[in-house]
Amino acid sequence: QDYTHDPNARAGGGIVVTYKDDVATLDPAIGYDWQNWSMIKSLFDGLMDYVPGTTELRPGLAESYEISEDGMTFTFRLRPGVKFHNGREMTAEDVKYSLDRVTNPATQSPGAGFFGSIAGYDAMSDGSATSLGGVEVVDPLTVRITLSRPDATFLHVMALNFASVVAREAVEAAGDDFGKQPVGTGAFKLAEWTLGQRLVFEKNADYWRAGVPYLDTVTFEVGQEPIVALLRLQNGEVDVPGDGIPPAKFVEVMGDPEQAARVVEGGQLHTGYITLNVNTPPLDNVNVRKAINMAINKERITQIINGRAVAATQPLPPSMPGYTEGYEGYPFDPEGAKALLAEAGLADGFDTELYVMNTDPNPRIAQAIQQDLATIGIRASIQSLAQANVIEAGGAGNAPMIWSGGMAWIADFPDPSNFYGPILGCAGAVEGGWNWSKYCNEALDAMAVEADGITDPAMSGARMAKWSDVYMGVMEDAPWVPVFNEQRYTMKSPRMGGDDALYVDPVSIPVNYDYVYVTE
Amino acid sequence: MAAYLFRRLAQAALILLGVSFITFFLLYALPADPVRQIAGRSATAETVENIRRQLGLDQPFVVQYWRYLSGLVQGDLGRSYLQKSEVSELIAARLPATLLLMAGAILCELVVGLTMGIIAALRRGTATDNALMITSFVGVSAPQFVVGLLLLYVFAVKLGWFPIGGYGTFAHLVLPSITLGILGSGWYSRMMRSSMIEVLRQDYIRTARAKGLSRRRVILRHALPNAILPIIAMIGIDIGIFMGGIVVVESVFGWPGIGQLAWQAIQRVDIPIIMGVTLVSACAIVLGNLLADIVTPFIDPRIRVR
């Protein structure tokens, strides 16, 4: 329909994908990791979906949908004849059950907050209701969802993994272990799971989308060190290294034309940034924050990570709608930065701390930042800690500066709003929140709400312009130093077929398993 | 023997209790909040508190510990915060692999270490002795990650003798065992050398030689069993030292053991898993020591009577 099938594609065969970390769960309400995100996408479907390899929405389990005039009511018509892996036909009841489940606090879903705009969400989250009032089953193939406030991103939310439709009886049968025995409507079903070793996905022969998936099986091998995974790829044992090309091997791979040819490069919805805690003197002085912005040599930092990124000028990555074209950001200007500092009465600089997560290459990047800061007299000592400790310090507001790498924002869905709320808005600037700058600008918050109130698809241009203004406003206050937007580099084995875009799919990371195929 | 075992097991239980208390306390004092990891970044403060309450993490330390302990005596290690499954299940799935790896490593370090130690003791002061000493120090000083990758690269990728990581067959076990065992073999060879030198001075070695036994027999049948006695106690100690190495070796070789599980849990403060792994490894250490103490009398009849 909206995606033209690859004419060279042939069905059959299997591939092997590796990951370093184990897969925690395949429960769509809970899974929120690098490695299970796309697995869940292949096991489950939501009402909405994206065109493979792009950020374009398309209907999923919903055949069609209607949005009311005021943009507050969404009526989804379900596709008939869609079957769960257990053979039962999917109905509107399942949709409602799934949304109730994900928003029920007992589920402890890390994605529950995304559904905050559905009417009745608050009652769910404080435990006074067990069912979302805003989700109605009209008939077995129709679901009506009413919002409590206009939300332009709602269709994206319905495409999130968290909104996947699950089979009630399977959830109830499995109890707490649904994440190990997932039953969905997706292109693949789970055939084998050996804890700590391997998961095997098997083609869902009854899949409702015609022609896909091509592959008979996808085998995930977990616990594989990225370097070793690459060795195995070079040896023909692995088709896709899920964690990408390890930095240590990047130069070697790119230096070998035969291997470089199989490297796929693509953008991703990612920004690496430094948070500057606006409550911690002297970072509470906007000029100091600007000076820091001007002191960071972003080109140098991209060089350190072997040029696998492009320097960033603003919070949003370039491929995100709402990105402000032509905005130069703060220029690299140590002299100017020094002048600004002197103006702020800090000609001699000051002492501060820079928190960073302890996995390569983040400590290295932090050291580069440290050196840049040193040139303008800021003496930052590095606190290189385990992820949990950095998040703790950030949430508590103890960290003057944090380099976001390793925990950085990769968008959940391709919409500018996704970069604002929890990490730049006032809502996140509380104790324990993810807004580590503790930056709170009420005016911008209001503007953000306004922007998301524009639900008319026709007005989306205006909405994006508004978002652009919000981020420009943020840049004015400089609570962040946007450093770079990471490029994704993946490799594939020679036998892998399919459009390159499928390997750097902005949504199905790292690969869209449903649409790739093998050539032999 | 049964009485002895009973006493030792009671002692072991006490030690485990101590370990569980200290670990629980340290994790409680740790400046990282597991709830924030569970709740995710879109969560509101309310949700966070909600989850905290559900997990009972808002309770005072003593209550939390008591609850953990009561679960423990029923064999319930709790549920992982992030993996969302029973810790006992997660550990059970991975424990055999780790035990296998440990066994392989112990075998490897014993064979390599003891051989090196014996040869060094016999060739004391010669170039061979010096070369072996340097080798054992290389073993002790070499970072395991690099050793593992190096072995993998040479013997698996280049020579193709072994699979490139993985788990299942004997061939899979060889390289990880060697990697893990190299460090210990350095220690063993040094200990063995001292011990052997000491034993070789004993009168009964002279007696054995006076009987006209071959050199080989004197070494293997008379000196070795005596020299190995102080080493056996080391094996128990060893298991504790292994835990660090196991994390690295398992990740290099894609070995599905508890090391990787522990590593991820530590990174993300998944307390039930950390607790579980700690207790299991403490168990292994305690049992290892116990085993060493049980085996020793089989070799040394002098302590059998006690």
Next chain:
Amino acid sequence: MSDTSFPETRPQGALARLARRKLAVLGLVLIGLAVGCAIFAPFLTSYGPDEQHFDGLTIEGAPLPPGGEYLLGTDLLGRDLLSRLMHGARTSLIIGVVANGLALLIGTLVGVTAGYFRGWIGSVLMRFTDLMMAFPALLLAICLAAIFQPSLWIVALVIALVNWVQTARVLYTETTSLAEREFIAAERALGAGHVRILFLHILPHLVPTIIVWGTLGISTTVLLEATLSFLGIGVQPPTPSWGNIIFENQTYFQAAPWLVFLPGAAILVLALAFNLVGDALRDVLDPTQRGRD
């Protein structure tokens, strides 16, 4: 009543005899070298250890191999490896010598006290040792280091706190059997106090074991420090230590072997140097070994 004895040579002091062993002297020289580096590194190097040089990386961001302007090459941030190694000597010596020494001291104290006194003191100490031994060392280090603010001295302390256990265990066993020896009873019969017996008659016999554990402990502790810094609870970057240089770069060991093998060699040489001195010292202190070389 003469007997077949040889003209007595005046026994020389232990130091003089040590000095006659070439290997021991070599060891001393190497240790001196490391200490020299640790103290005088700032005056000996032409680049600062933390200076990131623009020309220290290739265009693709790869480090430079040894030779050329940077004698031992550069690291992934374009810093001079030689300078980092020389400055790293300070951290590594503190860990390998001070922390390891402290661990040895605690271990010896606990093991010897428990083994000599037995009774309730011994029981309490040994049960505590068993407890500590059952505790995965790495986890303990991680927790302790995370609870305290990491600094070099805290790390040294933590390492000492987790590393004394094995020494204590081994020395305990040895002390118990030593305490049973007849000459200890003879000393007691003479009226010698506990302190005298412990220091003059028990400790000297433990020297070989202490030396073996002490010298092997050097590499172990230096690498443990690296593991801790790798976990973000050791010495914080950019402060170099031999261990953390290895850990920072270990995945690059094929692309940039010098970043792993040179600091590795430094650790090895340090440990070997101590071992050479230790071995010689042991032989010199052990009268039954006189007459060898």
Next chain:
Amino acid sequence: MTALAQTQPGAVKAPGAEPVLSVEGLTISVRTESGLHPLVSDMSFALERGRTLAIAGESGSGKSITSLAIMGLLPPPAVRVTGGSIRLGQTDLTALPEEALQRIRGNRIAMIFQEPMTSLNPVMTIGRQLTEAIEAHEALGRDAARALALQALRAVRISEPERRLGQYPHELSGGMRQRIMIAMALALRPDVLIADEPTTALDVTVQREVLELLRDLQRDLGTAIILITHDMGVVAELADDVIVMQSGRMVEQGTVEQVFTAPREPYTRALLAAVPRMRPAAPAPVAQAAARGQVVARLSDVEVTFDVRGGLFGRVTHRVHAVAGVSLDIREGETVALVGESGCGKSTIARAMAGLVPFRGSIEIGGKRLGGTAADLRAARREAQLVFQDPMAALDPRMRVGDLVAEPLVIHGIGTAESRRARVVDLFERVGLSRRHVERYPHEFSGGQRQRICIARALALEPRLIIADESVSALDVSVQARVLDLLRALKEEFRVSYLFISHDMAVVDNIADRVAVMYLGQVVELGTRAQVFGSPAHPYTRRLIEAVPVPDPRHQRQPSARLDTEIPSPVRRLGDPPPRLRLRDLGNGHVVAEDTALHPTA
């Protein structure tokens, strides 16, 4: 050298017989920091089948070193053969490679070592240690080897030989271990058997048996024996030929009759003169002088038990009643000898008196009660000095002997460094060592020399009481005599008292004022020397006296009943203490146990 020149070769060589072993000009040297120094020089002798050659001589004269050289087992790397030859039949052993030596050792030459306690592998069964020696030299199956081993055990007349095969060395007593060593050495019927002090560590009764055993075996198998000993009594009983050594050289060589009846060398004469002999039993003169001094040490009803743990929770189930109620007074200037079989509790009494083992009852030394305050204990320890049974074990191997001897002075804060040094040198000279020895370490001395160091150490504090536990047993007669003289002189000079523990009745007879005979932890007879030796009242005492070897080759000994059973054990169940013996006074302080039920042969 002169001694050797005077020796007629025919004195040793029986005409016509080919010697099995001949040693020619053997020189053994030690490498030291100042070069090579000879330990044994120019040793020559020949040994024929069926004969016994005794090598006697003072301690440290090179007897053990010589025998090790014959076995090719000199301690590496410092000690080596630097000259001469050792010929077994036609083969020169010094030139043989290790492999060839292996075939000879155990098979054609076997050796019994000086220390039976440590010479067996503690972790191997007796059976295995025996059979492997057999299997190493003869192509036999397990069963055949086992049969041979059993036969060897029977030959040494050990009780329950089958059971012994499965036992470990620590389960056997010293005497039994020594028999095992002999069985091992004889299993393959070697041409030459070297026995290095085979009986020094044993008490008289066992010594008797072992000597008779050797004689019988030699008669049956025709083995040539080299017997190394410092005990001239043993030499006289067993040897055919004798070599006397001094300072690494042979000074005299001849048949046993020649040497005993017509010693040529002054040293030999001195040696023989020094041999202690049992004085002919004379009826006890009434009321001896020694007994009337002040009491230095008083033991009343001393009991020492050791717990044996077992069962659930490691409870005490058995007790070793090492000392079961001993009362004894030692007066100023008096020497009390304590005699008795191995394991009867002699050393335990000594240890209790030194405050080394807990005891019940009371021990007072110099008026201070042991078990009182720490200060009392310290004072008592100054008053009473213990000379340990095993000199090697009692000296810290890592200290110089000079420092060891000075240590008591340091501990009790006596004198300055200089005065202590002077005192040490003085003490060394008094016990027959030279000032040059002061800087050496214990392992560089022979067994007898070490014993003298221990004695010097005990003398350092000028104590009022010296407890000498088998202190002269390891010494050669001449040194023994000197040490005994020394002890006597000290007694005269300082009125030192002695508790003299020994199994050598001849020595005891020479030194003791009073004698206490112990059996299984209790005193069975106590009286003056004359009373006990002159009119022994207890059968056990009589047995002990009979067993003493007589240093006269013409002395004919009537064969005595052999004791194959073990000594009754002092290990008893909890709550079942051994019955106390009642002592009967025979008058004049001569007491004897009434109950003879405990008598071993009864």
